[in-house]
Amino acid sequence: MKPPDHPPPLVLPPGLVRATDSLSAKDQRRLDDAVTRLHTVNGRLWDAEDQVRDTSISTLRVADLKREIDQLNAERNALAERADDILVALAPTPHLNAPPHTETLASTVDRLSVLTLRIWHNERSARCDDLARRRTPVLLRQRTELCAAVDALVNDVRAGRVRLPSAARHKLYGRPDAGTTEVTPSPRLERVIAFGGLSECGKSTSAAFVQHTCGAQRLKMGYLFRQAAQRHGLADPYALSARRQAELLLDELNRFAEGHADQRLFTIESVHDDASIAELKQLMGDRLRIVYLDADFAERVRRSGTPAQAVAAKDEIKISRGAHRVAAFADHVIDNSGSVIALRAQLRRIASPGGIAGLRTATPYGLGLSAAAAGATADLVDALQPCSPAVGLVALTGSPGEHAWIAGWSDLDLLVVADPQATDDVSAAVAHYREALNNAASVGLTLATAAELSARRVTPRVAFALHQLQEGSPVLYASPGLELPFINRHDLALAAVHELPQVILALRRLRADAQPDKLRQLYKHIVLACRLLLREHGNWLAGADRILAASATLPGFPKLAVPPLAEVAAAWREDKAHEALPSITAAADQLLAWYAHDVAA
Incomplete structure (x- = not known):
């Protein structure tokens, strides 16, 4: 049978699998993640070590591969320690008088991972290498014996006949103070939007819009990698593992955020490699929002103003790097074949997400209005409230919210959030409101939909009114579950x-x-x-x-x-x-x- 084109997954010995059933569901997930990643890192190490032995590559390429091997070895040790931290729970009680074993359980799993890869590589070579063909049965026998030995060790550990040694490896790479600590996002790196997609899908246009409307700092993937390469002496950062690329990207983002303390939003463009952006997402979590922009080929050709062959050639390069696979795990997939208004509305919601509004409600009689104005306003609220949820918010903004309303001088600035189908009801209620006021005050109506607010399609004065409401100025009515955009001082x-x-x-x-x-x-x-x-x-x-x-x-x-x-x-x-x-x-x-x-x- 022909061996698969990719290394097989790591299969743990049955006794170890049964023993891990006693772990909590959370620890089982953590162990599965650590062991899976350990096996993946071992596969990458094998490939990197094969490449560095190639006598035809340049010295700069050798240096890059050596740095990658060091990084992967550091990651391998960190993952093994993480697995051991979980596996130590298989021993129900400490048995200090029991003889120690020579290695930890994660070390045996690591050996099994390497042996699995060795078998796979030999099976692939056996078709044209007689030595590999003779070696394969021996390796398979070694795997069977190793699995039996691991299961025996698990039984001895659980029975208290053997105790495991300390899991700490204390392995250093490079300088003594370098350590192998995983890169984490800086507290100043609050929100990053990464734009991916094929050629002419609107990545740069979207990033420019977020920059101009939301004050985002716009960055390019290539720029970040060039900065990292210069800082770390790398000839080709793209040749490094996906994990290492992600760590380099995050380190550069951290440095930029630390150097620009007032910047809260960043965009990065040209996400063409699915592996590295997936690793970056794992490092950053919800601080990174991946946006994949999609549009059909004909539309992208039309926008480019170039022949279809040119766009197809660019697509081919991006697809070879995995750009199309980013859509599978993106936080947002936007069909950018429609209007620019639809695109920008979605981008504003992503860049500045709203939330359930914790608004303070009050009666009109607590806003410092005259008795006549307060009574007429109360009748207005009574008329609009039954229209919920089509009418989501009724508020007096400006001087009533600041308790600075002056009869005969101040206006009544009325903000109503309502769906389009409620327009007639709002119009009739406001007409009755003006009539009831009998020229005691001028009414200025701002009528907006919830979708317009969440897309930030509002004037600066409405934005300030929303800020006043979220800072504690009262509203007259708000429907349950109403979502409003968060307006900060920036x-x-x-x-x-x-x-x-x-x-x-x-x-x-x-x-x-x-x-x-x-x-x-x-x-x-x-x-x-x-x-x-x-x-x-x-x-x-x-x-x-x-x-x-x-x-x-x-x-x-x-x-x-x-x-x-x-x-x-x-x-x-x-x-x-x-x-x-x-x-x-x-x-x-x-x-x-x-x-x-x-x-x-």
């Missing part, structure tokens, strides 16, 4: 950068048409501009008076002589806006002049 700092230019343009337009009826808008835009400027400087104050006072601490920022909010609001309510307008327009001029100067600097 997200808001990025949002402030995008929103501030819009606010400045609006402020400049209002200033050009500064009339008493624009007082309220002018004042609010001045406060909002100062609030965004403070956010860009890491200051997260709330309250108009506090924001305006703190803005004077910004570098070179003028001290705005703006009356307190209570005075401006009173002037507005009492039809004295013309009296307050000069100080507000003067403040707008100061702010706009400062902004123009600093932007031009």
